Amino acid sequence: MRTFKIFGALLLMLAALCAKAARVDTVQVHSNAMDKTVRVLYIVPDVALGQGSQSCPVVYLLHGYSDNYKAWIRIKPNLPQIADDKGMIFVCPDGENSWYWDSPLHADMRYETFVSNELVAYTDAHYATVPRREGRAVTGYSMGGHGALWNAIRHQDIFGAAGSTSGGVDIRPFPQNWLMKEQLGEYASNKKRWDEHTVINQIGMLDQGSLALIIDCGEEDFFLEVNKTLHQRLLARGIDHDFITRPGGHKAVYWNNAIDYQLLFFEKYFQRAGVIK
Secondary structure, eight states, X not given: OHHHHHHHHHHHHHHXXXXXXXXXXXXXXXXTTTTEEEXXXXXEOXXXXXXXXXXXXXXXXXXXXXXXXXXXXXXOTTHHHHHHHHTOEEEEEOOTTOTXXXXXXXXXXXXXXXXXXXXXXXXHHHSOBOOSGGGEEEEEBTHHHHHHHHHHHHTTTTOSEEEEESOOOOXXXXXXXXXXXXXXXXXXXOHHHHHHTSGGGSGGGOOTXXXXXXXXXXXXXXXXXXXXXXXXXXXXXXXXXXXXXXXXXXXXXXXXXXXXXXXXXXXXXXXXXXXXX
8 A cells, every 4th residue: 555655646746747847849930031931949838838827038049050940959958947947938040050140142041130020029929928128038159149149239129138158259250161251242352241240349239238248158169269359348348248258168068058157147137127036
């Protein structure tokens, strides 16, 4: 009888655990701007599902060059558990190798419009979100770190917080890399365009306190120096931000660790904004 009771209790505990589980969906989101559909991975906490669902803040997670919408859940497999623990929705769009700009050369690569307009509108229409800037953050790694800051700085009416980990925050030292010239043209003959499409030259749009910012980079990362320069320019403008360097290179093991600190930063931001308790 005692064994039966213990077994029954274990079954009840297992049922309770199964009942509380973030849902992971892959959705095809249509972009009118690009005239195509984009795959997006949604990780939705239990509290945002079903009848009586609770509105949750949203963190948009952007992947790096040569990866796709599945990148973040591969890098951080416990994102569903984190979504449940923190009461956050995670949205992971496929950004191809776009650098998350609206390419001046290709109409089917307008990922700034997609991320900051179409995707946000779709998410708010289909999920239990907090549909205002105080309920949205965006971050990413490498190309996605550039894309997160690019979109957040240029769309401060949409995003209240932003981050970058190992971000390519100044693209100009790397004119032959990562297909950027496919989106912008050759650097040598399009220097003005490259100047206009690099994150580090967007910070003039920031005012003190207009955007909650967290930036980190590994000490062995090839993007370390451009991140340090961005940090110094933000300091010179009097823009508060968290800036962290720690041992590590341009690798998934670094991003797996770094995202924990970024999500804690966003959680505190959402708490200050009264979005979560």
